[in-house]
Amino acid sequence: MLENKLIGFIGVGVMGRPMARRLIEQGHALMIYDRDAHALDELRKIGAQVADSVRAVADTAGVVFTSLPTPAIFRDVAIGAQGVVHGKAVKVLIDLSTVGSTTEKEVAAALLARGIETIDAPVSGGAAGAQKGTLAVMIAGKPEVVAQVRELFDVFGKTFNVGSEPGQGQLMKLLNNMLSSTAFAITSEAFVAGVKGGLEPETMMAVINAGSGKNGATQDKFPKQVLPRTFDFGFPIGSVCKDIGLAVDECQALGVPMWVGSTVRQLWNFAALQDGTKRDMTELVRYIEDWSGSAGGKK
Known part of the structure; x- marks a missing residue:
């Protein structure tokens, strides 16, 4: 695990919220952000810190998860004007979204240019699987980087290493x-x-x-x-x-x-x-x- 133990989680909707909840229940400290203020309430009540922006998460957490609905939103959150790419603390972005390999590769390249690694880790199993911790997690990223955060994936379900490059998970x-x-x-x-x-x-x-x-x-x-x-x-x-x-x-x-x-x-x-x-x-x-x-x- 990276030295900075605080975990960021951006996008706590239908899939993101139960995954973030499982991390909290396993004892991890989370800082969360979502454009929908109501989506934050459940996790705030069980101990999550709530950030007021994407940038605030990336300025504070060493590992940042994203669980977002579309390629355009993921691109903006990751490498937009106020995106994760400008964060002072973030070292690894773990993308749980389904955005396609073209977008994933574009984002990974832009993040790497700023010294931030990307792990492409979409999940399958629906909201019920997210709640129960029975998702299939398809992981693609540098083995040495994946090894640093391996324990986090086990919280979500069964993991599969599908490649060493972002985009292969997608x-x-x-x-x-x-x-x-x-x-x-x-x-x-x-x-x-x-x-x-x-x-x-x-x-x-x-x-x-x-x-x-x-x-x-x-x-x-x-x-x-x-x-x-x-x-x-x-x-x-x-x-x-x-x-x-x-x-x-x-x-x-x-x-x-x-x-x-x-x-x-x-x-x-x-x-x-x-x-x-x-x-x-x-x-x-x-x-x-x-x-x-x-x-x-x-x-």
């Missing part, structure tokens, strides 16, 4: 999310078709999970959020669109045609255009029901 995360959103989309279509054809949804899911069609959607999201009709997984359709868009773009830049990925991106984007940006991703089923004229469609 690629791994985007590929994972593309597989997840594709599985959910095709499962939704199959589910709606089965119900329209007279199959019982619970029986259908049981059969699929006992056979070769099982996937993350049939084993997790459908039993927990779709069949009970709670639609509360905790990840909005707009974020799915962002992630799969970044994934398809990166894969195409690598020379992969992306026939399936491009089609799935169109499906999610179309759902978002139908007032769905802020709806839970599991509500895609309701859109497909609506488009199919099936009972129980979107309301």
